[in-house]
Amino acid sequence: MVDTLRQNISESKRARWTVLLMVSLTMFCGYFLADVLAPLKGLLEELFQWDSTDFGLFNSGYGWFNIFLLMLIFGGMVLDKMGARFTGVLSVGVMLAGIAVKYYAIGFIDPARMVDLWFFGPKTMKLQVLTASLGYALFAVGYEAIGITANKIVVRWFKGKELAFALGMNLAFARMGTFLALALPLPIARAFGNSVSTPILFGIVLLLLGFLTFLIYIGMDRRLDRECAQETLGDDERFRFRDIFSIFRIRAFWYIALLCLLFYAAVHPFVKFAVDLVVQKFHVAGEYSGLIPSLLPVGTLILTPLFGNIYDRRGKGASMMIWGALMLVGVYFGFSLPWLDHWSFAVGLVILLGIAFSLVPSAMWPSVAKIIPESKLGTAYALIFWMQNWGLAGIPLLIGWVLDRWGKLPPALVDGKEIARYDYTFPMLIFLCLGILAVLFGLLLKSEDRRKSYGLQQPNITH
Numbered sequence: 001m002v003d004t005l006r007q008n009i010s011e012s013k014r015a016r017w018t019v020l021l022m023v024s025l026t027m028f029c030g031y032f033l034a035d036v037l038a039p040l041k042g043l044l045e046e047l048f049q050w051d052s053t054d055f056g057l058f059n060s061g062y063g064w065f066n067i068f069l070l071m072l073i074f075g076g077m078v079l080d081k082m083g084a085r086f087t088g089v090l091s092v093g094v095m096l097a098g099i100a101v102k103y104y105a106i107g108f109i110d111p112a113r114m115v116d117l118w119f120f121g122p123k124t125m126k127l128q129v130l131t132a133s134l135g136y137a138l139f140a141v142g143y144e145a146i147g148i149t150a151n152k153i154v155v156r157w158f159k160g161k162e163l164a165f166a167l168g169m170n171l172a173f174a175r176m177g178t179f180l181a182l183a184l185p186l187p188i189a190r191a192f193g194n195s196v197s198t199p200i201l202f203g204i205v206l207l208l209l210g211f212l213t214f215l216i217y218i219g220m221d222r223r224l225d226r227e228c229a230q231e232t233l234g235d236d237e238r239f240r241f242r243d244i245f246s247i248f249r250i251r252a253f254w255y256i257a258l259l260c261l262l263f264y265a266a267v268h269p270f271v272k273f274a275v276d277l278v279v280q281k282f283h284v285a286g287e288y289s290g291l292i293p294s295l296l297p298v299g300t301l302i303l304t305p306l307f308g309n310i311y312d313r314r315g316k317g318a319s320m321m322i323w324g325a326l327m328l329v330g331v332y333f334g335f336s337l338p339w340l341d342h343w344s345f346a347v348g349l350v351i352l353l354g355i356a357f358s359l360v361p362s363a364m365w366p367s368v369a370k371i372i373p374e375s376k377l378g379t380a381y382a383l384i385f386w387m388q389n390w391g392l393a394g395i396p397l398l399i400g401w402v403l404d405r406w407g408k409l410p411p412a413l414v415d416g417k418e419i420a421r422y423d424y425t426f427p428m429l430i431f432l433c434l435g436i437l438a439v440l441f442g443l444l445l446k447s448e449d450r451r452k453s454y455g456l457q458q459p460n461i462t463h
Contacts, residue, residue, distance in 0.1 A: 015157075015220070016157040016158060016161075016166075018220065019153065019157055019217055019220060019221070020154060020157070020158075020166055020169060020170060021213075022213045022214060022216050022217035022220070023088075023150045023153050023154070023170065023213075023214065023217055024150070024169065024170045024172075024173035024174065025173065025209075025210055025213040026088070026092065026146060026150070026210040026211065026213055026214045027146065027147070027150050027170060027173060027174040027177070027210075028173045028174055028176055028177040028206075028210065029177060029203070029206040029207045029209065029210030030095060030142075030143050030146055030147075030174070030177065030207065030210065031174040031175060031176075031177030031178050031181065032177035032178070032180050032181045032203050032206055033095070033099055033139065033143075033177075033181075033200070033203040033204075033206070033207060034062075034139075034140075034143055034177075034178075034181070035177075035178055035181035035182065035271060035272070036181050036185050036199050036200055036203050037058070037106075037185070037196075037199075037200075038181060038182060038185075038271055038272050038274070038275060038293075039181075039182055039183075039185050039186045039275040039293075040185055040186060040189060040196055040199070041055050041273070041275065041276045042275075042276065042279065042419075043186070043189060043194060043196050044196060045420055046419075047111070047194060047196065048111035048126075048128065048196075049111060049112075050111075050126070050129065051400075051404060051420070052399075052400040052401075052403040052404050052407075052408075052420075052422065053400045053401055053403075053404045054126060054129045054400070055272075055396075055400055056396045056397045056398070056399055056400015056401060056403075057129060057133060057397055057400065058129055058132055058133045058136060059136075059269065059272045059396035059397070059400075060133075060393045060394065060396050060397035061132075061133030061134065061135075061136040061137045061140075061393070062136055062137065062140045062389070062392050062393055062396075063137070063140065063389035063390065063392050063393025063394070064133070064134075064137040064140075064393065065137045065138060065140065065141050066137075066140055066141055066144055066385075066386060066389045066393075067386065067389050067390055067393055070386070071141045072141070072144050072145070072148075072382050072385050072386040072389060073244075073379070073382050073383060073386050075087065075091070075141070075144065075145035075148065075382055076148055076378045076379040076380070076381060076382020076383065076385075077244075077378075077379055077382070078090070078145075079145070079148060079149055079152060079378035079379075079382070080375065080376065080377075080378040080379050084149050084152060084153050084156075084221070085218045085221055085222070087145060087149045087378075088146060088149045088214050088217075088218070089214070089215075089218070090142075090145070091142040091143075091145035091146040091149060092142060092146060092207070092210070092211045092214060093142065094138060094139070094141050094142030094145070095139050095142035095143055095146070095207060096142075096204070096207060096208075096211075097138055097139075097142075098135050098136065098137070098138030098139025098140070098141070098142065099135065099139050099200065099203065099204055099207065100135070100204070101131065101132075101134060101135030101138060101139075102131075102132050102135030102136055102139065102200060103135075103197055103200045103201060103204065104131070104135070105128050105131035105132035105135055106128070106132055106196050106197045106200060107195075107196075107197030107200075109127055109128040109131055110127075110128070111126065111128050112126075113126070113127045113128065114126060114127065115127045115130060117130070140389075144382075144385050144389065147381075147385065148378055148381040148382050148385055149378075150170055151167065151170075151365055151377075151381050152377055152378045152381065153217075154166050154167050154170055155167075155366075155369050155374065155377060156374070159369065159374070160460075160461070161460075161461060162308075162309070162312055162460075162461065163312065163366045163369065163460045164307075164308035164309070164311040164312045164317075164362055164363070164365075164366040164460050165305055165308040165309040165312050166308070167308060167361075167362070167365045167366055168304040168305035168306070168307065168308030168309070168358075168361075168362045169304075169305045169308070171300065171304045171361055171362070171365075172300060172301045172302070172304050172305055175297035175300045175301060175304070176297065176301060178271070178296075178297040179294050179296075179297040179298050179301075181203075182271070182274075182275065182293045182294040182296075182297070183291065183294040184199065184202075185199035186275075188202060244379060244383070246376070247372060247376060247379065247380050247383060250371060250372070251448055252371050252445060252448045252449065252452060252454060253368075253371055253372065253380065253383075253384075255441050255444045255445040255448055256364065256367060256368060256371065256384070256441075256445055257383065257384045257387045257388075258387070258441045259321060259325070259360075259364070259438055259441040259442055259445060260364060260384050260387065260388050261387045261388050261390060261391045262325075262391065262434045262435075262437045262438040262441065263324070263325060263328065263360050263364075263434075263435075263438045264388050264391060264392065265388075265390075265391025265392065265394075265395045265434050266328055266332070266395075266431045266434035266435050266438065267328075267353070267356075267357055268392055269391075269392065269395040269396045269399060269431075270353075270431055271293060271296065272396055273396075273399055273403075273424070273427065274292075274293035274296075274350075275293055276422070277293075277335075277346075277424050278292045278293065278343070278346055280421060280422050280423075280424060281341050281346075281423075281424055282341055282342065282343045282345070282346045283341065283343070284343050284346075292343065292346050292347055292350055293350060295347065295350045295351060295354060296350050296353055296354045296357060297354070298354070299351055299354030299355065299357075299358065300354050300357050300358045303354065303355060303358035303359075303362075304358040304361065304362045305362075306358075307320060307358050307359055307362035307363070308362040308363075308366070311362060311363050311366060311459070311460060312366075312459060312460040312461050313459055313461060314459060315455075315456075315457050315458045315459045315460075316363075316457055317363040317364075317366065317367045317370075317456040317457060318363070318367070318442065318445055318446035318449050318456040318457055319446065319457065320359045320360070320362065320363035321359070321360050321363050321364055321367075321442045321445065322439060322442035322443060322446065323359055324355075324356040324357075324358075324359030324360035324363075325356070325360065325435055325438035325439040325442050326435075326439055327352055327353070327355060327356035327359070328353070328356045328431075328434075328435035328438060329432060329435040329436055329439065330352065331349050331352050331353045331356065331435075332428050332429070332431040332432035332435055333432055334349045335349055335424070335428040335431075336425055336428035336429050336432060338423075338425055363456075366460055367454075367456050368380060368381065368384065370454050370455050370456060371454050371456075391434075395430070395434075398430065399427045399430065402426050402427055402430070403422045403424070403426075403427060406423075406426050407422045407423045407424060407425070407426055407427070408420075408421075408422060408423075409421040409422060409423055
């Protein structure tokens with residue numbers, strides 16, 4: 001019923017591409033803030049005496065509320081019950097509140113101040129690390145919610161048309177934010193006297209601009225709803241709480257969710273440590289250390305929409321996910337070889353990782369829409385993102401702990417200062433194992449598609 005009512009609007013290319021642009025700009029701003037501290041690990045160690053465990057714990061904060069308080073799942077339910085407009089505004093508001101806490105922690109809390117935490121982790125912990133982690137956790141609630149909201153908006157406007165290409169374009173805009181997050185924060189901090197909080201403030205201004213673009217989308221969406229008299233969904237299309245259990249019974253959902261968890265756990269946590277990796281292993285000077293990791297999102301800007309277009313017109317979505325996971329295995333096998341330490345080798349591996357990071361998401365997110373009905377899609381995306389957050393929270397903490405436990409080397413003396421040194425071989429082997437498991441679940445997903453005929457290997461464009 002909804003598709004029939006919406007037919008005239010969905011046929012307007014100008015309307016749906018304008019909606020995509022507005023939503024994607026909001027995602028761009030969120031992605032920048034998500035990784036704004038990734039290239040500043042060295043400054044945090046130098047100025048605030050953070051170690052790798054502190055840095056890993058901070059990054060693990062990303063999943064605290066989403067995982068343990070189930071906020072991500074609630075966000076998906078709110079999306080399916082209240083709609084994209086309400087959920088989007090709420091999400092950006094939560095992001096702003098979380099990033100404000102993080103800014104306060106980095107800019108105003110004494111790094112030497114400790115707090116007792118008898119119920120969690122070590123007996124004492126740096127108050128600055130704890131507060132920044134809690135702010136990051138709150139930010140992540142809104143950040144993940146806007147992610148599933150954007151996906152559902154794109155599916156709504158592009159289903160049966162250029163769906164994978166549109167989702168790829170949305171990801172491309174978002175990853176431009178990641179590119180800037182890896183390339184800009186260190187120069188900005190240096191320009192303002194090694195101020196670690198200034199890049200965060202810059203990101204807050206960007207997010208406010210992103211909020212304005214989402215308001216433009218809301219105005220368009222309301223006007224278009226009035227034009228097609230779409231006030232409510234039919235009773236058969238409303239979300240019901242029991243729909244969660246019906247999603248759980250779909251075996252293909254579990255395969256794609258676990259593939260997502262493993263793949264993203266092998267990429268996003270790598271990005272958090274990538275700048276330090278190129279300094280430690282490939283001996284790139286600190287001021288240029290963000291350039292090589294920033295190649296990762298740059299390649300995806302072109303390749304993700306390109307692969308999405310291929311999926312739309314040619315199909316082979318399950319195969320694309322398998323090939324992307326195999327590339328992941330090759331990348332981390334290369335990074336784990338200790339004798340390959342020239343910077344050009346790092347460039348090649350990051351470019352290959354960028355190709356994998358384009359292949360898998362460009363096929364994964366439109367494939368979910370083939371497996372799950374649209375009325376349950378927000379909740380399905382939320383459940384997948386919730387599982388993904390276990391990896392995004394746990395792997396950075398694991399990597400930081402492994403570095404301090406088995407990767408710590410004698411410090412180097414530079415200009416009279418001791419600089420921490422690490423061996424990244426063990427972390428790269430961890431990422432390698434995640435890639436191998438991702439390949440396994442990709443194969444299982446392809447087998448299930450053959451059995452149930454979801455159409456993952458078929459084109460998305462139906463007319």
